[in-house]
Amino acid sequence: MSELTRPAPSLTDLDARSRAIFRELVETYLATGEPVGSRTLSRIEGVGLSPASIRNTMADLAELGLLTAPHQSAGRMPTHAGLRLFVDGLLQIGELTGDERKDIESRMAGTGKSIPDLLSEASSLLGGLAGGAGLVLAPAREAPLKHVEFVPMSATEALAVLVFADGSVENRLMTAPSGLPTASLIEAGNFLSARLKGRTLTEARDEIRREIAERRAQLDEAASRLVESGLADWAGGEERNLIVRGRARLLDNFQAAEDLERIRMLFDDLERKEGLISLLDRARDGQGVRIFIGAENPIFSLSGSSVIVAPYMNEDRRIVGALGVIGPTRLNYARVIPLVDYTARVMGRLIEKPRG
Known part of the structure; x- marks a missing residue:
């Protein structure tokens, strides 16, 4: 068996x-x-x-x-x-010393005002202290919207211009129904602007879909299809930046000759961004540290690796991302678990402070 x-x-x-x-x-x-x-x-x-x-x-x-x-x-x-x-x-989880906590706090707080710098430092810090590669999944963009406009680009494409409440603008090219008239583009933009103003895409998406499905929306068929297409494209369209630091350190942990093939497979796994994001998203389902050992996680089953991850929260105490460590199954779990947990808590405190 x-x-x-x-x-x-x-x-x-x-x-x-x-x-x-x-x-x-x-x-x-x-x-x-x-x-x-x-x-x-x-x-x-x-x-x-x-x-x-x-x-x-x-x-x-x-x-x-x-x-x-x-x-x-x-x-x-x-x-x-x-x-x-x-x-x-049976594991007796250790505790970080006061000096170790201060070191984590000072290194992360010392990154300045940039959230990307903070995320990158957390990944490097985790990898270095834990003896593996550090992983950090950046928060998806969830700023409230102010205005949506559709601009025709070709017979089958439209540019969605999303203006956010913080003044930033994102342009997203999307497929449009063939032969969509300009009037329908304007109608779809006005419809979304009215319902998204001051709300995030996630907050308003389900309500908009119900309104269209129940035919309460005063939209023609072409505009309805464009709105539904946009919501589908944007459902997972928020930028999901995955930061991995310390790949080279993994070579030190896979020392035996028979480990060479496993480390090659692990490096291949680390290149598959979608799989890693899916794994880290699983850590967002609940509070606290989660541990995936070897074959328990299909992404890393062949390389025989372990992943220790924890979610971190924003100022509203909502989980917005995850961070952790990947390494061989012989990771020092007693040390890495509190390290990941404390780093996630520090991340949450720094993210909720104004940084700009």
């Missing part, structure tokens, strides 16, 4: 000895990155068992799908299921 199809074991499946040996083995593996042998465990203070007894226990843990022995090695290492069990039930 493969690791993916085997029923997930729980701590209740382990007796006191098995739990102690499992904890020591995983902690040693995370510290060294190497398979752990029974003789190594027998030398740890407090274990008090012979190598033979430890080997028997390790065999039982392997049977449960918690340990594996790579390349016929005498040592064992945790499977992804084993790491998940350890993280959920």
Whole structure:
């Protein structure tokens, strides 16, 4: 039975000895990155068992799908299921020191007034302190709108001019119904301007669609199609800037020859922006840190990587983005989890302060 199809074991499946040996083995593996042998465990203070007894226990843990022995090695290492069990039930999460907190705060606050600089510094900081690559998903643009206008570009294209309440302007080229008359363009622009003024696209989108669907909107068919097309294009059209810093650092964490192919696959994964954004968006579904270990996340299943992410909020206490760390499954979870959590909280405090 493969690791993916085997029923997930729980701590209740382990007796006191098995739990102690499992904890020591995983902690040693995370510290060294190497398979752990029974003789190594027998030398740890407090274990008090012979190598033979430890080997028997390790065999039982392997049977449960918690340990594996790579390349016929005498040592064992945790499977992804084993790491998940350890993280959920046995991990003792550390705390950042006062100096570490001050360092994070000073580095991020020192980026000045630019939100992009703040996001870039957070990504670099996370990667450097955690020993992996830092990931930061920038907030989607959610400024209230002031005016919408459609300008004909060709027989099948129109330029949507979005004027935001803060004075910024965005031009978005979109497909228009063939042969759309100028009057319909004006009508669609006036309709959207009236309903979007002072509101974000997200806030008004569903209401506008209901009005069109229930035929309460005083629009001709061509203008209705243009409005619906615009709402569909803009539904995911907000700029989603993903910042990744520290790719080269990953090379230091994948040291064995057999890791070369895995690091190549990981680098390929990091180039797939949509998949990474989708992963970080999953962290926005709830509060707190989320951990994706190895095969739990299909994006990084082949490279055997772990991702630790947390959401951050804006001044309205609404989750607007996420940040985190990606690295090998032997990341120092006890250190990285509070690091990611605290950085997300600092990010939220800085974003809610006026920066311009």
